[in-house]
């Protein structure tokens with residue numbers, strides 16, 4: 001038994017939850033312990049967390065008894081859904097609702113819900129500026145998260161709503177990095193026109209979440225947006241050029257062009273870029289870099305993230 005407050009971390013083997021789990025485990029003198037939730041405690045990632053001192057508990061967010069057990073006795077819970085595993089916003093809604101119910105039943109004292117905007121509040125389904133996707137969404141991987149805020153509110157749970165930002169590691173893993181053009185040049189292609197994109201080192205999301213748990217109950221009921229920097233496509237391309245030592249230009253395509261790309265996420269991501277561009281000041285304004293740094297003093301800039309990750313960016 002630990003006398004530390006247990007934080008049950010969903011997605012502990014992933015980016016957001018992993019950042020939180022490691023932030024807690026690295027702070028040996030801190031007052032929190034990690035319960036790392038995973039479908040398979042036997043994986044290398046789960047075992048690595050166990051070696052660092054985490055309690056690893058087999059959990060499937062699709063099972064209410066499993067979630068109940070996962071949250072039992074926990075002081076805090078970090079709740080995140082996994083859109084890109086299934087591309088189903090309705091499934092995110094069901095999973096978030098189950099998380100809220102289970103946390104309420106377990107009497108969790110502080111929940112951090114990793115969320116994003118429900119874009120339909122600004123761009124209703126009848127608005128023709130961007131297509132409606134899957135019959136009732138504009139940006140599916142945003143909207144179901146934003147809609148799920150209500151599940152945590154309705155459950156009467158002490159919740160901090162954490163609005164995250166675009167992971168810079170999408171330039172490594174999500175096919176969004178610079179691409180070699182037919183003429184041999186390299187181009188970073190985004191549909192952001194000359195607007196700023198709030199981005200973050202994915203592990204800093206969990207580190208900010210740790211800062212929020214450490215602050216106690218002050219943030220409950222608040223929506224807190226976090227970002228490492230707000231940068232235009234041209235600024236990111238220039239930073240990549242410096243870091244990689246190869247000329248990379250920014251290629252600003254229209255959302256319409258982006259929607260036509262041949263990948264499963266193109267329409268969703270195109271609508272996301274359009275939303276972030278058209279509501280730039282509000283979207284950036286909701287993600288203050290300095291207040292993010294107050295939760296996580298070691299918050300990375302894009303330049304620092306690039307210095308550590310430049311060799312992993314595929315230039316193909």
Ligand SMILES: NC(=O)c1ccc[n+]([C@@H]2O[C@H](COP(=O)([O-])OP(=O)(O)OC[C@H]3O[C@@H](n4cnc5c(N)ncnc54)[C@H](OP(=O)(O)O)[C@@H]3O)[C@@H](O)[C@H]2O)c1
Pocket residue numbers: 010011012013014015016017018037038039040059060061062080081082083084085141164165166167168170
């Ligand atoms: N990419 C971006 O720029 C970005 C920006 C903001 C927000 N997001 C959102 O971030 C979310 C994903 O978070 P992430 O990036 O931290 O995830 P991730 O790194 O892709 O990891 C996925 C995690 O999901 C867990 N998982 C999947 N299905 C599960 C289930 N049925 N039960 C329990 N655990 C399950 C996996 O754990 P095990 O395999 O160990 O079970 C793993 O830890 C998505 O909803 C996405 O929309 C992404």
